[in-house]
Amino acid sequence: MILCVSLNPAVDKMLKINSINIGRVNRASVESVHAGGKAVNVAFDLSLQGEDVLLTGFVGGRCGRMILDELKQREMPNKFVMLSTETRTNMNYIDSMGNVTEILEGGHLVDAKSEEEFLHLYMNLVKKAEMIVLSGSLPIGLDEGFYSTLIDRANRVGVPVCLDTSGAPLANAVGHSPFLIKPNINELESLTNHKYDLSP
Numbered sequence: 001m002i003l004c005v006s007l008n009p010a011v012d013k014m015l016k017i018n019s020i021n022i023g024r025v026n027r028a029s030v031e032s033v034h035a036g037g038k039a040v041n042v043a044f045d046l047s048l049q050g051e052d053v054l055l056t057g058f059v060g061g062r063c064g065r066m067i068l069d070e071l072k073q074r075e076m077p078n079k080f081v082m083l084s085t086e087t088r089t090n091m092n093y094i095d096s097m098g099n100v101t102e103i104l105e106g107g108h109l110v111d112a113k114s115e116e117e118f119l120h121l122y123m124n125l126v127k128k129a130e131m132i133v134l135s136g137s138l139p140i141g142l143d144e145g146f147y148s149t150l151i152d153r154a155n156r157v158g159v160p161v162c163l164d165t166s167g168a169p170l171a172n173a174v175g176h177s178p179f180l181i182k183p184n185i186n187e188l189e190s191l192t193n194h195k196y197d198l199s200p
Helices: 038-048 061-073 112-126 146-156 167-176 185-192
Strands: 002-006 010-016 029-036 053-060 078-083 088-094 100-104 131-135 161-164
Touching: 002 038, 002 112, 010 061, 029 038, 029 061, 038 053, 038 131, 053 061, 053 112, 061 078, 078 112, 112 146, 131 146, 146 161, 146 167, 167 185
Parallel strands: 002 053, 002 131, 010 088, 053 078, 131 161
Antiparallel strands: 010 029, 088 100
């Protein structure tokens, strides 16, 4: 089983708009509304490829229930810790030229009790996993070293961890021996403090 960890999932709303006029009324048509966040998308893709996947993390509020409803409809196995705070909504605006403008919320607030509940759940699931995917940003309330903690606990029982995140959580985690990291070019340049020339 591949365990996909989504600490900061989202309801992704995609809107089509001719152009965005700052400070004025903008009318858009809704293209799609679906469960999102990096780890959720990874879980969906792995499931489509026939892999045995389980999705875990935090959800809360109305948006959290929407995510759980979609996972049920798509028959995606999951075990989430429920929060009293609201899971985020991400807005994606597509203009007439095909340009995408993203507005990403910071995420729900994870309290200390919920964090401990998740860590207990995580270790129970890790023992059944062949691989772990940690993907996406960290929600409000979790320390930037939280991914490092998850990697350390998986390494103790010999389960490889694939990590896809950015900024301080990535910089903090690379020294904790994840099996694989997947930075894009901007994340890699930030991590290494080096500018790479990708010209052919």
